[in-house]
Amino acid sequence: MVCFNFLMIRNLLFLSLLLISVCLINVGNSNPTYLYHVCTNTTINNSSTNSVYRSNLNSLLSSLSSNVTGEFRNASVGGVYGLFLCRGDVNATACRECVAFAANDVVKRCPTEGIAVIWYDECQLRYSNRSFFGTVATRPGVYLLNSANVTDKERFKELLNVTMKEAATEAARGEPGEKKFGTRDADFNGFQRLYNLAQCTPDLSSQDCDGCLTEAIENLPVCCDAKLGGRVLFPSCNIRYEFYPFYTQNTSSSSPPPTASPPALPPPPGSVTRKEGKSKTSSLTIVAIVVPIAVGVMLFIIVFCFLRKRAKKKNNAVDQKNGNDISTIESLKFDLATIEAATNNFSADNKLGEGGFGEVYKGMLHNEKEIAVKRLSKYSGQGAEEFKNEVVLLAKLQHRNLVRLLGFCLEGEEKLLVYEFVPNKSLDYFLYDPDKQEKLDWSIRHKIIGGIARGILYLHEDSPLRIIHRDLKASNILLDADMNSKISDFGMARMFAVDQTRGNTNRVVGTYGYMSPEYAMHGQFSIKSDVYSFGVLILETISGKKNSSFYESGYAEDLLSYAWKLWKEGTPLKLLDPKLMNSYSESEVVRCIHVGLLCVQEDPEDRPTMKTIVLMFNSYSVTLPVPEKPAFYNRTESDMPTMEMKFDQSTSAAGYPLLSVNEVSITELYPR
């Protein structure tokens, strides 16, 4: 009883403090809340053309800000293209104020640069020297998060996954030109509600909007894993979730109001939406002390209440799973006759190639669906049941950057795996052929590298199985019709009981150059050996050269040492495939080389995880550590002059502002 009263008093105190702080925060709230901006230098390096550009830019900005009639408008003035987008629920007055403020603010923050994007809570503004209307841009991207953790991570992730997708679907539903905005709120634990928002610029098609938001959602585990609030901001779309209503809810919408919830849930401590800092610091500090206490009490109750419920739920889940698996095996099964018909009896004409674990054939099913069939070599030591179980597990791995396993066939001697057919062959087919290299311009190569990174991240951390690929190489990176990368042959190590090296001697030769030293010499593999192979892939993709061919030809050094040497000399761009000419972004290339070198460091501990790597690619505000010498580096050259790496000092050297400095820390909003 005594304890209970004490709690009540505490909570009353807590509520009144909150009211005070809420009042304080609402004072002087006329300026929009700045979040982040990115300026890019154009090489408008001609003082006369530059001044024309800037005056056109100025008229564009005043045209945009003087004519805010809806939540979006695009416009262009003499080769300068721009748009603004207000958050879908912001009223016309607030939208107008935000755009006007942004138009002023952005030229102060980017005084010389010709390309910029700036984000506020209420609106965003973007301009460039090239027309970007109707096209998706997911770079540059920014993460913002509330660094406090949620209490029930598993339940939270499930809920976020579902509700954010619903918000995204709603946003993507709008026709081109129409508003693309969706929100969803849902009960989290009876005390807290989760609020989600997704929005695209209306110039995108539904599909593009969906693609953009899907990518943003895929970034959530990277940026804001089980954090109390998070956002992913791209130029073309953005998502955000919080445990308090941060958008104006449509009262006429169908979602029921929160049941018996405490009045106006407060923004949590360190919330990303906190406004300017100075005058409120003291009240925020008080809140920061009080809130954890209250949260602790809540947590206690929640844990207590939900413990039994969860236990029950788990049992149900297990039952369901078993039921599913039985039906799944059947749905994944293909008849041998079907496959033989589809592949023309495994005819030589249909043969696509020969991978490490067997030959691959193209096939066409009756419904005209194209497939790729891998005819496994007979070495597999697995029994039929184990094989089937593996297939069921692997079929569950679904990601845009993985080749999809459709099913299997197990009859007599034959063990077949049926995959989706990926039309554009594999990365090595383009990369090492002088006639085809040109097809891979920089934006495609950059996209390929990013896709591989996301695919491996999924295998390592986000998939239900947590798979180490062990055989990443250019020929295992397939390319779809849009030149998106799709990793193949994942999970094969599981299917072929452990000792892969005996499976096929070609494989070992073919993989030479990709294997990390600890794997090649001691057979030790870990996620960090995949990271090593990925680093080799990056450097190969950038240079258009095979790492292994360096060994074979008369070069004194391998690709890694060569890349390292150029890096040390401060001329990393010399590594670039000459076929790329001038069609590349210098800062992107340098960043990729930097990440590549971090991946191939000798000590596995020094190599970043895939999660960090994806972060490094996605956020220019992440500063990369200085790479150590790559493995296999020829040590006699270690007395080369060491130069300061300009990109290590601060990413602002690449034209991007620097916010957070820690290797793995992510941009958090600082009051400016």
Ligand SMILES: *[C@@H]1O[C@H](CO)[C@@H](O)[C@H](O)[C@H]1NC(C)=O
């Ligand atoms: C825009 O500026 C970039 C960087 O200077 C330049 O490479 C590009 O050609 C320009 N685009 C147009 C359409 O002028």
Ligand SMILES: *[C@@H]1O[C@H](CO)[C@@H](O)[C@H](O)[C@H]1NC(C)=O
């Ligand atoms: C202008 O171009 C020259 C050479 O092309 C270069 O050295 C100089 O740094 C450039 N100036 C600016 C402001 O970009």
Ligand SMILES: *[C@@H]1O[C@H](CO)[C@@H](O)[C@H](O)[C@H]1NC(C)=O
């Ligand atoms: C620089 O400006 C001058 C005068 O406007 C023009 O003749 C010249 O072509 C411009 N150079 C470039 C590289 O744009």
Ligand SMILES: *[C@@H]1O[C@H](CO)[C@@H](O)[C@H](O)[C@H]1NC(C)=O
């Ligand atoms: C304002 O924007 C509308 C479309 O959004 C356009 O039709 C109109 O011409 C614009 N007016 C001015 C003065 O730019």
Ligand SMILES: *[C@@H]1O[C@H](CO)[C@@H](O)[C@H](O)[C@H]1NC(C)=O
């Ligand atoms: C706005 O973008 C659309 C494409 O989405 C384009 O057709 C239209 O011309 C643009 N409007 C202006 C004023 O540039």
Ligand SMILES: *[C@@H]1O[C@H](CO)[C@@H](O)[C@H](O)[C@H]1NC(C)=O
């Ligand atoms: C528009 O929104 C702002 C901020 O949310 C609010 O202060 C203002 O009263 C609103 N104006 C109208 C006309 O609803």
Ligand SMILES: *[C@@H]1O[C@H](CO)[C@@H](O)[C@H](O)[C@H]1NC(C)=O
């Ligand atoms: C959140 O949880 C992670 C581990 O899951 C921990 O490392 C981190 O310190 C926690 N953050 C806060 C603010 O409690």
Ligand SMILES: *[C@@H]1O[C@H](CO)[C@@H](O)[C@H](O)[C@H]1NC(C)=O
């Ligand atoms: C998110 O939902 C999709 C289905 O919509 C599911 O395949 C995926 O595993 C879920 N991810 C998480 C992390 O729960």
Ligand SMILES: *[C@@H]1O[C@H](CO)[C@@H](O)[C@H](O)[C@H]1NC(C)=O
């Ligand atoms: C709010 O709901 C009404 C009716 O359901 C709808 O017409 C309106 O577009 C909605 N507004 C927003 C901002 O979703």
Ligand SMILES: *[C@@H]1O[C@H](CO)[C@@H](O)[C@H](O)[C@H]1NC(C)=O
């Ligand atoms: C961008 O260009 C301006 C001059 O045009 C120059 O002063 C500035 O240093 C450049 N920034 C970077 C990062 O190259």
